[in-house]
Amino acid sequence: MSLKQFxxxxxxxxxxxxxxxxxxxxxxxxxxxxxxxxxxxxxxxRYIMNEDIIIMGSSKATYHYVPNILSKELKMSxxxxxxKGNGIIYEYGRLETIYKRYHPKIIxxxxxxxxxxEKNDNSRYLxxxxxxxxxxxxxxxxxxxxxxxxxxxxxxxxxxxNSTLCDLLINYFYRSRNRFSDDGYSALHGSKIKTSxxxxxxxxxxxxxxxxxxxxxxxxLKKIVLDKPKESFMIFVLSPSxxxxxxxxxxxxxICKQNNxxxxxxxxxxxxxGKEYLFYDxxxxxxxxxKNFSKILASDIKEFLTNNHINITN
Amino acid sequence: xxxxxxxxxxxxxxxCIVYYLINxxxxxxxxxxxxxxxxxxNLSPYYTLILLGSIIVTYFSGIxxxxxxxxxxxxxxxxxxxIINVCILLYFKYTNFLxxxxxxxxxxxxxxxxxxxxxxxLPIGISFYIFKTIxxxxxxxxxxxxxxKDFHLLSLYISFFPxxxxxxxxxxxxxxxxxxxxxxxxxxxxxxxxxxMLWGYFLKLVFxxxxxxxxxxxxxxxxNHNGTSILLASVLYSFxxxxxFAGYSLLSIGVAKSMGYNVMNNFNRxxxxxxxxxxxxxxxxxxxxxxxDYVYIPLGGSRCSKIRNYWNIFITFLVxxxxxxxxxxxxxxxxxxxxxxxxxxxxxxxxxxxxWFGKSVKIAVxxxxxxxxxxxxxxxxxxxxxxxxxxxxxxxGMPFVGRDATPALEYCALGLLFLIIKDVLDEFFPNRFHxxxxxxxxxxxxSYIFICLLILAAGVFDNSQFIYMQF
Numbered sequence: 001m002s003l004k005q006f007x008x009x010x011x012x013x014x015x016x017x018x019x020x021x022x023x024x025x026x027x028x029x030x031x032x033x034x035x036x037x038x039x040x041x042x043x044x045x046r047y048i049m050n051e052d053i054i055i056m057g058s059s060k061a062t063y064h065y066v067p068n069i070l071s072k073e074l075k076m077s078x079x080x081x082x083x084k085g086n087g088i089i090y091e092y093g094r095l096e097t098i099y100k101r102y103h104p105k106i107i108x109x110x111x112x113x114x115x116x117x118e119k120n121d122n123s124r125y126l127x128x129x130x131x132x133x134x135x136x137x138x139x140x141x142x143x144x145x146x147x148x149x150x151x152x153x154x155x156x157x158x159x160x161x162n163s164t165l166c167d168l169l170i171n172y173f174y175r176s177r178n179r180f181s182d183d184g185y186s187a188l189h190g191s192k193i194k195t196s197x198x199x200x201x202x203x204x205x206x207x208x209x210x211x212x213x214x215x216x217x218x219x220x221l222k223k224i225v226l227d228k229p230k231e232s233f234m235i236f237v238l239s240p241s242x243x244x245x246x247x248x249x250x251x252x253x254x255i256c257k258q259n260n261x262x263x264x265x266x267x268x269x270x271x272x273x274g275k276e277y278l279f280y281d282x283x284x285x286x287x288x289x290x291k292n293f294s295k296i297l298a299s300d301i302k303e304f305l306t307n308n309h310i311n312i313t314n
Numbered sequence: 315x316x317x318x319x320x321x322x323x324x325x326x327x328x329x330c331i332v333y334y335l336i337n338x339x340x341x342x343x344x345x346x347x348x349x350x351x352x353x354x355x356n357l358s359p360y361y362t363l364i365l366l367g368s369i370i371v372t373y374f375s376g377i378x379x380x381x382x383x384x385x386x387x388x389x390x391x392x393x394x395x396x397i398i399n400v401c402i403l404l405y406f407k408y409t410n411f412l413x414x415x416x417x418x419x420x421x422x423x424x425x426x427x428x429x430x431x432x433x434x435x436l437p438i439g440i441s442f443y444i445f446k447t448i449x450x451x452x453x454x455x456x457x458x459x460x461x462x463k464d465f466h467l468l469s470l471y472i473s474f475f476p477x478x479x480x481x482x483x484x485x486x487x488x489x490x491x492x493x494x495x496x497x498x499x500x501x502x503x504x505x506x507x508x509x510x511m512l513w514g515y516f517l518k519l520v521f522x523x524x525x526x527x528x529x530x531x532x533x534x535x536x537x538n539h540n541g542t543s544i545l546l547a548s549v550l551y552s553f554x555x556x557x558x559f560a561g562y563s564l565l566s567i568g569v570a571k572s573m574g575y576n577v578m579n580n581f582n583r584x585x586x587x588x589x590x591x592x593x594x595x596x597x598x599x600x601x602x603x604x605x606x607d608y609v610y611i612p613l614g615g616s617r618c619s620k621i622r623n624y625w626n627i628f629i630t631f632l633v634x635x636x637x638x639x640x641x642x643x644x645x646x647x648x649x650x651x652x653x654x655x656x657x658x659x660x661x662x663x664x665x666x667x668x669x670w671f672g673k674s675v676k677i678a679v680x681x682x683x684x685x686x687x688x689x690x691x692x693x694x695x696x697x698x699x700x701x702x703x704x705x706x707x708x709x710x711g712m713p714f715v716g717r718d719a720t721p722a723l724e725y726c727a728l729g730l731l732f733l734i735i736k737d738v739l740d741e742f743f744p745n746r747f748h749x750x751x752x753x754x755x756x757x758x759x760x761s762y763i764f765i766c767l768l769i770l771a772a773g774v775f776d777n778s779q780f781i782y783m784q785f
Contacts, residue, residue, distance in 0.1 A: 001501025003334075009501070013759065020763045024771070085717065149320060158770035165771050166724035 025157025028168065032131065032161075035171035038083075041184060042128055045081050045094065050102055052076035052312075055184075056091045057110030059084040063284045064110065064239045066294040067183035073298030076105060076312075080184035087115025089125035089146065092220040096138040096227070103229035105312045106301070109236045113247045116221065119214035122146040130160040138227075145216055187287040188280035193242070211247070218251060225259045233312055235262045235301065240272035240293055242282040262304060264297070271296065315356040316479075316779065317565045318518055325353065326569060330504075333573055339496035346573075347466050350475040354439075361437040364402065369469045371398050372447040376454045376468070380461035392455045396448055403444045406436050411640030438783050439479040441637060443472050445604055450486040452608055459487045467493050476569040480562050480782040482580040482600035489575070497574030507572030509750045509762070513736075514564030516765050517557035518780070519773030521729035525554035526778065527722040532714060533693060536702055540711035544702050550726060551692050552685045555781055556584060557733065559598065562780045578603075583737045585684070588666035588676040590654040593684055601637075605630050624659070628652040638691070643699065647690040654683055725772050732768075 001009075032039050053076050055065045061082025071078045083090055091109065098104065114120070123146055132139050133154050143150040153159050161168070228234050236256050238249060249265070256263040271292070272278055278289030285293055305312060315322050329349045336342045355362045375395030382388045404412075410431045420426060450471070453459045462468040471489045497503075532539050532547035539547075563580035570577045580599050587593035594602045606615075613626040628649070635648015658664050666673045686703070693699045715723070739747040749761035 001505070003499055003501070006501030006504060009505075013762065016759060017763050017766055020767060021770070024767055156770055158767050161771060162775070163721060163725070163772065166721060166728065170724075 021157050025160070028157060028161040028164075029131075031168045031172050032164075035168050036174070037171045039168065039171055042083075045079070045184075046097055046132070047101075049079050049081075049098070050077075051079035051183075052104060053078040053106040053108065054098070054104045055080045055082055055108045055110065056095065057082045057108075058086055058112050058115050060112055060239050060284060061108075061110035062184075062186050063188050063280070064290050064293055065108065065185065065297070066187075066290050067185050069291060069294040070298045071183075073295070073302060074106075078183060080186075082110065082184070083128060085115070086125050086128065087112065088217050088221050088224065089122050089142065090128055092224050093126075093129040093132060093136075093139045093142050095224060096136055097132055099227070099229060100136065103232050105232060107228070107232055107234045108297075109224070109234065110239055111236055111249070111252055113211060113249070117211065117213055117217055117249070117251070119212040119217075122214070122216055126150075127164070130154070133160065142220065145219070187290065188284055189287055191276060191280055191286055193276050193279060193281060213251065218255075221252065222255055225255055225261055233262075233305075233310065235264060237263075237297065238265045238267040240266045240269050240278075240285060240289070242276070242279045243273065262301075264300060266293065266296070315353050316783075317562065317569075318515070318523075318775075318778070318780075321356075325349075326572075330572055334499050339494075342496070343470055343493050344466055346475075347470045347473065350470065350473045350478060353475040354473065354478055357438055364406075364437050364440070365443060365473055368399055368402055368443065368447055369472050371395055372450060372472065373462070373465055373468050375451055376461035377463065379451065379454050388455060392451055395451045399444050399447045399451075403440060406434055406440055408640045409434055442481045442483055443478065445483050445601075445637075446472050446486070449483070449604060449608060453486055459490070462486070462490055474570070476566040477577065480559070480566070480780055481598075482563055482566065482578055483604050484577050484600065488578070492575050500574065503574050504572045507568040507570070510564045510568030510571060512762065512765055512769075513750070514561045514568060515769055515773070516729075517561030517564065517733070519561075519769055519775065521726060521733060522554050522558035522561060522781075523774035523776065523778050524722050524725040524729065524772075525550040525557070527774075528714075528719050528726065529554055529692070531716070531719055531722075533702075536698065536705065539705075539714050541706040541709040542711055543714040545706045546713045548685055548689050548692075548702075548706075552585070552681070552688050553726075553730060553733070555688060555692075556581070557729070558781045562782060583741050585681055586677055586737060586741045587680050587684075588673060589658050589664050589680055590651060590683060591658050591664040593680060594651070594655070601634070605634055609633050624656045627655050627659070631655070641694075642696050643690045643693065646696055646699075647687050650687045650690065654687075728772060 033043060051067075053067075053070060053074065055061050055067070055078070059082065062080060062084060063082070065078075065080050065082070067078035067080050081094065083094075088111075095107070111117075115125070126143060126146060129139055129142070133143055133150075134140065143154065147153070225234065236252060247267075253263055255261070266272065272285075272289065275289075278285055278292060280286040280289075304310075315325060329346075333342055333345060336345055351362060351365075354365060372395060375391050378391045379388050379395075382391060413432065450459075450468075454461045462471070467490060468486075470493055471486055474489065477484055529547045529551045532543050533551075536544065560581040567577045567579070578600055582596040582599065584593050584597040587596050610626055610630040613629060614622055615626060616623050618626070629652075631648045631652030632645065633648070634651070635645045638644040638648070655664075663676075666676050668676070689702060690696065690699045693702060713723075736749075749757060752758050752761070
């Protein structure tokens with residue numbers, strides 16, 4: 001085969017591959033728009049959600065904040081946007097898409113060291129934002145900050161949906177499988193603290209104070225605070241854990257202080273620490289613990305708003 | 315630079331284009347040599363010096379062996395060259411292991427001892443290029459090849475970048491002949507090279523790098539997992555190591571093929587072997603033929619008494635185990651393979667004389683035995699392996715699923731489906747079903763595009779190392 005023949009064939013192949021990738025992109029988008037569970041929830045957050053109060057964070061947010069309790073206490077609608085295994089990088093991108101549609105009245109940010117401070121592979125937090133790439137400049141810049149090659153990688157639709165194929169298919173064909181209630185909350189029932197051996201390591205990790213702070217996460221933490229709409233009230237919350245922790249959250253506290261953001265710390269709260277019946281595991285509250293925590297949080301927010309004469313409801 | 319990095323995807327086409335643009339063969343091979351050293355120095359410039367040292371020793375010893383008149387002198391040069399190269403390997407790979415053995419002996423006699431280890435970093439690919447140098451010296455001594463007078467060609471043979479990090483351990487006779495001839499541009503070479511690379515990337519990115527997530531989760535925490543999970547992890551590891559190494563080999567052979575060089579095949583559907591002996595005719599073929607030519611046959615091979623023949627098999631696989639790594643687990647793994655082959659030979663079970671049912675049973679039994687041996691290979695100690703095996707037979711339950719484990723299992727199932735279909739069709743219907751080599755251009759292109767899209771959608775792009783690079 002001559003060079004000319006080879007070049008033509010190779011070019012044809014590249015064009016066909018690009019076309020097939022575009023077609024696969026259409027299929028993936030179709031699947032994603034129809035799939036249930038976390039995809040349906042993510043689509044709701046992205047395109048429909050208009051609740052007054054939104055909760056952002058990782059799995060701790062998903063399991064710890066009961067929207068109907070917060071809603072009753074604060075007399076506002078609430079949606080829980082917590083996303084398992086995600087942190088500040090995802091939250092920045094998601095908030096930017098939400099701000100394009102509307103400005104929530106209260107934004108509760110649940111923080112956790114592993115996802116919001118510690119240096120680790122940030123590209124894993126971009127998975128849910130890949131669909132939004134190219135639609136929002138702030139999200140695009142987030143991709144470039146995390147991975148300098150993303151400009152080229154994101155040209156391919158199949159790469160955008162990398163590692164979602166099986167999950168999308170399962171959630172498409174079993175749309176009834178939904179672990180979330182209509183307000184985004186997911187409850188953990190009972191407690192497995194005494195039964196699970198593997199949790200021992202989790203317990204030990206809790207007090208691991210050695211941590212390298214990630215400048216990218218800090219940069220986007222600051223951006224979240226600075227990009228906050230003027231009319232929105234933002235609160236950073238450290239939700240309860242089974243054991244006392246000595247993690248240094250000073251940099252978050254400082255950012256909050258500099259920008260007049262309320263910071264509430266329940267991480268070493270005696271009402272929760274050591275009370276196994278409130279926890280599902282060493283990190284997450286069970287349904288009973290979450291209800292207790294939501295009541296306390298709602299009352300503290302209400303008290304703060306009243307004491308400081310802040311009127312958000314209107 | 316690893317084959318599964320973006321840097322390599324830029325490096326390879328660039329090298330290929332410049333290579334074909336150069337008309338003069340001498341300049342081409344010089345260019346390939348520079349590219350190979352640049353490829354290797356990307357890992358560490360320090361490693362490159364060790365490689366260069368080994369090349370210099372091999373080059374001069376080859377010339378001295380070839381030009382010496384007396385047999386005694388030839389033997390002396392062979393001995394010195396092999397000893398120097400083996401010592402380089404011993405120092406980097408086995409110092410700490412030997413020190414720990416000595417330490418255990420000293421402790422056993424109550425003479426004290428220390429747990430301190432030397433901080434020695436193993437240069438990537440050292441086991442592979444040292445074996446190449448040994449085979450070259452041996453072949454020159456036996457008169458199979460003439461010593462290469464051109465330093466840069468011998469250097470290229472030892473450091474040729476597609477084979478440098480993890481083989482295949484190609485013989486000098488085959489490669490030097492090809493380096494001496496000018497390769498004309500042929501689109502078919504590039505196409506068939508790219509096809510091999512495509513399947514290699516599929517094996518590595520879609521299966522091997524996905525399976526590692528589940529295998530590591532189980533094997534790094536044996537206490538907390540039941541026997542069912544351990545069994546599942548062991549099966550996944552068998553396929554992980556196959557996909558990882560066969561994937562690497564296909565990439566290596568494909569890259570060389572794209573530049574017009576034919577490199578020996580390294581894998582031939584090993585898990586469809588009907589015996590452990592058959593397995594070694596299909597697995598890491600370049601190493602098993604190397605061991606046959608430079609260990610088994612010099613020991614006497616099969617042209618001796620039965621007992622001596624069994625001993626030769628055992629020693630050959632003991633060497634194979636030691637070559638793989640400085641740990642008792644590799645030695646046990648090698649011995650196990652040796653013993654199993656001796657048993658097969660004694661029972662006349664090396665080949666399959668039965669019908670399809672008997673063959674299926676033999677394939678299944680062989681896979682179970684190989685799978686068991688891989689557990690020794692993968693787990694950190696013999697005690698851990700025994701503990702894991704015991705758990706498989708005593709602790710039952712549902713396999714472990716979790717945040718990362720569930721998707722890992724889903725994608726492994728998907729990858730395994732395609733792998734099994736391809737291997738079974740290639741093995742049992744070799745002339746009936748072809749996808750990449752189908753006569754219809756539509757089927758061919760559809761297969762390429764489908765696998766490309768599958769890699770993009772289901773591959774793991776974390777630039778993880780290939781397993782065999784650690785050897």
